Ligand SMILES: Nc1ncnc2c1ncn2[C@@H]1O[C@H](COP(=O)(O)OP(=O)(O)O)[C@@H](O)[C@H]1O
């Protein structure tokens with residue numbers, strides 16, 4: 641079921657929670673709604689579910705305008721951060737509950753519940769009550785309950801944020817698998833960019849109720865449309881270097897100038913630079929992803945010297961905190977690089993974003 645949002649707008653008293661959102665969610669895809677707390681993610685889900693009404697704009701399922709369709713007739717499955725299971729009911733009873741409401745015969749309902757339980761891998765746990773289940777297991781029950789009516793749309797609002805880091809990663813894969821198997825059009829709300837990057841077909845990134853960019857994870861990372869997008873994605877985060885830049889024939893010259901220091905000039909080829917704004921001036925900010933550099937101990941032409949203030953081994957990578965003059969940055973080097981705190985290293989930029 642394709643979902644189409646046109647000029648979708650929601651105000652609360654004094655708050656413009658969502659401003660004129662236009663977006664199309666392709667049938668069978670998994671789209672993440674990503675952005676900082678308060679940017680309007682839950683508002684979008686609730687508008688799609690029909691739990692709140694828009695001030696302006698429409699929600700379409702296929703060609704059908706849903707604005708006047710009651711939530712219970714929208715055929716939606718929803719899962720929230722809090723598992724919201726009935727504590728006195730077994731997992732099975734919880735899962736079956738929506739079918740019971742629809743007066744589906746018990747035997748048929750329970751058979752269907754067992755199928756779904758298998759899909760979300762809790763078939764062994766069906767007789768337990770919620771308090772005898774771990775957080776991850778409870779959330780699986782909640783997902784099963786959301787899926788049992790064969791909804792045409794699955795809405796998940798930060799479903800894993802109460803889980804510990806390891807379980808969260810496991811559940812990411814799980815939801816991706818479930819979504820692939822069922823092919824249900826799914827909207828997944830998260831403020832965690834890594835989570836969104838790892839599971840989504842498309843990411844819809846919001847800030848303060850406004851759409852920033854809507855595309856696939858790779859393109860959003862490589863070709864951010866503005867500074868907010870570039871800065872929101874990536875871990876460790878994007879480095880931002882204050883510099884002057886100008887275009888010279890077939891290449892770019894970037895100049896780092898700071899009072900009390902000699903200026904540093906480096907040049908970058910056209911294909912190493914991505915402009916992420918329509919209004920780039922010569923006094924700019926250059927975004928450098930931590931992994932988009934080569935770190936060397938030997939002085940080299942076209943490199944920026946910086947002093948190493950901190951080193952951290954992260955799995956198979958070395959995170960190196962450095963200062964370029966008085967600007968703090970973090971870069972990634974191979975884990976076996978022989979780099980020490982207090983040394984000067986030379987950074988060769990492979991790719992830069994201009995804002
Ligand atoms: N019922 C409400 N009354 C007033 N303001 C609200 C209400 N619900 C949400 N808001 C405000 O609308 C904005 C968007 O909220 P929300 O969609 O919940 O953000 P998110 O889910 O991205 O954290 C926030 O500023 C929030 O405080």
Ligand SMILES: [Mg+2]
Pocket residue numbers: 681682683797
């Ligand atoms: Mg929310």
